[in-house]
Amino acid sequence: MIDAEGYRLNVGIILSNDEGRVFWARRAGMRSWQFPQGGIKVDEDPDAAMFRELYEEVGLERQYVEIIARTKGWLRYQLPERFIRRRSYPLCIGQKQIWYILRLTGTDANIRLDCSERPEFDRWCWVDYWxxxxxxxxxxxxxxxxxxxxxxxxLQAGRPAGAQAVSDAGGTATRQIPVATEPSGPSSSQR
Structure with missing residues (x-):
């Protein structure tokens, strides 16, 4: 779904493990890496879109994750001119996203990159937070x-501070988990 300003409505997913590392995935057939993300369909709320994208791209069902928090509002980025498809309608100039941070409650074995006809990712690893x-x-x-x-x-405060806590199954799912506080190098554990 694209809004009146030309931004595609989207969700972004930061999946964290118990060590505070985050899931980082390589786009299938490419050299670029990113967090899982995907579009919100017409009449779909952001939470439903997040769970759908999580399954399609990472193979995780909701019982294997806990929602920690989500961004308070939309975050936007514009596409570089060379990526804008001028002949498409409606014209998409970028994405506006609600971002979620989740904690993996299952195991690494629950992660599957082959749950859609055209997998988004072909490799993944856990990396430091930054x-x-x-x-x-x-x-x-x-x-x-x-x-x-x-x-x-x-996460650090154990409550929403600039982020909106998300209720999961009737209770607030905000938790304090360890996260890196400074940028550092990639993980050596790649799948």
Missing amino acids: HPLSDVVYFKREVYRQALSELQRA
């Missing part, structure tokens, strides 16, 4: 910085 800022494509870097900063504060 690593994605040095590795994501340049035009997404600022929105990643905003999402990681806002959601990290919610």
Whole structure:
């Protein structure tokens, strides 16, 4: 779904493990790495879109994750001119996203990259919390910085501080989990 300003409505997913590392995945057939993300369909709320995308791209069902928090509002990025498809309608100039941070409650074995006809990713690993800022494509870097900063504060405080707590099954799912506080290198554990 594309809004009146030309932004595609989207959800972004930061999946964290118990060590505070985050899921980082390589796009299928490419050299670029990113967090799972995907569009919100017409008449779909962001929470439903997040769970659908989580399953389609990472193979995780809701029983294997816990929602910690989500961004308070939309975060936006614009596409570079060369990526804008001028002949498409409606014209999409970028994405506006609600970002979620989740904790994996299952195991690494629950992660499957083959749950859709055309898998989004072909490889994944756990990386330090700030690593994605040095590795994501340049035009997404600022929105990643905003999402990681806002959601990290919610995690560190154990309550929403600049992020909206999300209720899961009737209770607030905000938890304090360890996260890296400084950028560092990639993980050596790759799948």
